[in-house]
Amino acid sequence: MGRLLSAHxxxxxxxVLLQLVQSSANLLLPTLNAAIIDDGIxxxxxxxxxxxxxxxxxxxxxQVVAAIIAGYLGAVVAxxxxxxxxxxxxxxxxxxxSQEVAVFGAASLVTRATxxxxxxxxxxxxxxTMLVAAPAIFLGGIALAIHQDLALSGIVIAVVPLLTVIMAVIVRRxxxxxxxxxxxxxxISRVLREQIIGANVIRGFVRQGHEIRRFNGANQDLTRNNLRSALLVAGMMPMIMLVVNLSSVGVVWxxxxxxxxxxxRLGALTAFIAYILQILIAIMMAMYVFMTAPRAAACAERIQAVLDTVPAIADGPGPDGPRPADNTVESGVDGHGPNGPGPADNxxxxxxxxxxxxxxxxxxxxGISFKALPGTTTAIIGATGSGKSTLLNLLPRFLNTTAGNITIGGHAVRALPLEVLRGLIGLVPQHSYLFSGTIADNLRMGSPAATDEELWAALTTAQAAGFVRQLPHGLQSPVSQGGTNFSGGQRQRLCIARALLRRAPVYLFDDSFSALDYGxxxxxxxAMKPLLRSATVLIVAERVATIVDAGLILVLEGGRIVAQGTHRELMDASPSYQEIAASQLVLEETP
Incomplete structure (x- = not known):
């Protein structure tokens, strides 16, 4: 908190000064009122x-002006x-x-940030609001009450420790x-998020009743917790009021x-009672802080746990290294890539x-070893769970290797700053995700400075221009969160267009054609061949038809490369590849 307040x-x-003025004025009024009663009336x-x-x-x-200004400034700082x-x-x-995010959970991270x-x-x-006012009024009220009448002050001296003990016990619980x-x-956020995202699965398996009971269980646990804390908070005020009112009765008596x-003198008694009430107000102000502080302290611990997490994937130490190249990848549109000049060797x-x-x-x-050359396509194929997507995620360092080394243009990826490394890569992820906004907004994530003509060129290459032109607003058509207002194939093509706008020296396609028909x-x-003529392209694929023209095909099995070569070479020499091809009924159809 101190670090965050340093700018204020x-x-x-x-x-602090305004609250001192406010407190001093507040404490002065009962004394003036006593003088009016004794000397005036x-x-x-x-x-x-x-x-x-x-x-x-x-x-x-x-006092009013100081309180208003102090309250406003306090709200601004808060x-x-x-x-x-x-x-x-x-x-x-x-x-x-992603592993570190999973430790906290997406729902928990949202709760912590909100x-x-x-x-x-x-x-x-x-x-x-009460930084100085509450303690100043509390201490000043006690001092001035003692000044008005020392004998009656014994009541105040007895009451204050009792009130402190009451608040301390309640706050501790x-x-x-x-x-x-x-x-x-x-x-409850996690359960609700799962039920919203998995609504169709729940309906499909007719599990609404079970999920309602699961949510109700989480909801009831939260309700019971809130009731227990609310009971303690609700009991604090009556107990304080009881003690203060009894002390007021004693003072009057x-x-x-x-x-x-x-x-x-009569004025002194009036002032004494006023100071008792001011002490009560100060205690109530402190009570509100004490009621809020435990919850805020628990929240601060949770936030600090996230802020203290040291990312496992950090920037490499070397400031030098390859950069995304200007015209490294030939494009139908003139201009520079988004990240400046780069290497000739990718x-x-x-x-x-x-x-x-x-x-x-x-x-x-x-034991993964291979070389993907510029101007060629390297395809990765294998059974589900063989490690294809994991292999691809190692290159942009979404995951860190536990052994071995990966290089781009001779530079170890671990030695490159993450911004530089990922600036070299045009990525189409396995799960085609679009962000809320417009189609143009999503495409310009690949190139923020891209013109509308460049967007249409990328859409045309990605075979998406047809359906985008049919939309009422074209490039400005709205996109819902996740792109749920588009089909799976449309989302994939929009994600491909977004990556093509990057004009990067290296492209990763993680099963990015699975939702498309063969045509x-x-x-x-x-359409992509001339665009990616100079690029290094790595493709994870499930369909053999997608990779028959690849310069190098890697066959993964159990996390290891069991065969590599061209399509023809693998069809002649690799039983694993032959089995995959046969399962897709393409043995007679492929050249």
Missing amino acids: KVTVLAI VGRNTAKILDLGVWMAGIAAV MDVGRQLREELFAKVQSLS NDVAQIQNLAVLVF LVPLYREGQGLIDR FGGHRIESGEM TVEFRDVAFAYPGAEAPVLA TDYRLRE
Whole structure:
């Protein structure tokens, strides 16, 4: 929190000064009121009443203005702290690998960036509203009450420790409840997210009743937790009011006797009661902070756990290395790539590469060695679970190798800054994901400066221009989150167009043609050939027909390369490849 407030030192200082002014004015009013009663009303001095009344009105006005300005500045600082926290959380999540994200869970990360930050903001607002005012009024009220009458002050001195103990006991019980509650919010968010995303699966297996019961269970657990914490919070106020009211009764009782005996003036008793009420107000202000602080503390721990996570995949140390090349990949559109000049050699080489997930009994990949040359297509094929997508994800370092080395243009990928490395790659992921916005917005993720003509050229190559032109708004047609308003084949073609706009020296296609019919698949691959003439292309494929023209085909089995060569060579020499081809009924159809 201190680090986040460093940019607001002047504002925080202004808040402190304003609250000191507010507290001083608040404490001065009962003394002036006592003087009006004793010197004005009892002494029948009208001029004194008017004079002190004007002072009281002026002080009250100053108090109101100071409170308003301090409250506004406090809200500004609190909102900015929340903004900075959300930005840091978002940046940190962007730097985490998929494995690290899975440790927290997507639903939990969303809760931490929204609900948890909001709880800290709420505490910050209260703190900046009562940062100085509450303790100043509390301590000043006690001091001035003692000044008014030392004998009656024994009641205050007895009451304050009792109130402190009450609040301490309740707050101590609230902390674990609030911490448990934030975990239960994560749980209910996770269940709700699963049920929304998997709605069709739930309906298809007629499991609505089971899922409703599962959600109700999570909901009831959260409700019970909230009720227990609410009961403690609700019980705090009556207990404090009971103690304070009993002390007020005692003050009036003993104070009346002291006035009757002439040991105390009427104005002093009035001021004493006012200071008792001010002490109560200060305690109530502190109570609100103490009620909010445990929940905010639990939220801060959860946020800090994310911020303290050291990404397993970090920038390489070397500032030098290849850059995305200007005209490395021939394009039908003039212009430069998005990341500046780059290498002439974009050869990709795997040298005895292995990968294993943490805690796994066996590696997913082992002994992977091959070289993918510029101007050629290297295809990877194999059974489900053989490690094809994992192999492809090692190149942009979505995963880190556990052994071996991968190079681009002779530079080890681990030595390159991530921005540079990933700037060399045009990626079409296995799951075709589009972002909410427009078609143009999604395509320009590949090249932010691309013109509409360049977008249409990429769409034409990706065989997507036809259906985009049929949309009422063309490139400005809306895209829902995930691209769910498009079919699987349309999403794949839009993702391919997005990658082609990158004009990168290396392209990765992770099973990117599976939703296309054979005719569209063939036309798309033919259209891409001149565009990718100088690029190094790696394709993960399920269909043999997609990769018959590849310069090198790798056959994966159990995480190892069991055969490699051209289509014809593998059809003659690789039983594994022959089995895959036969299963797709293409033995007679392929050349």
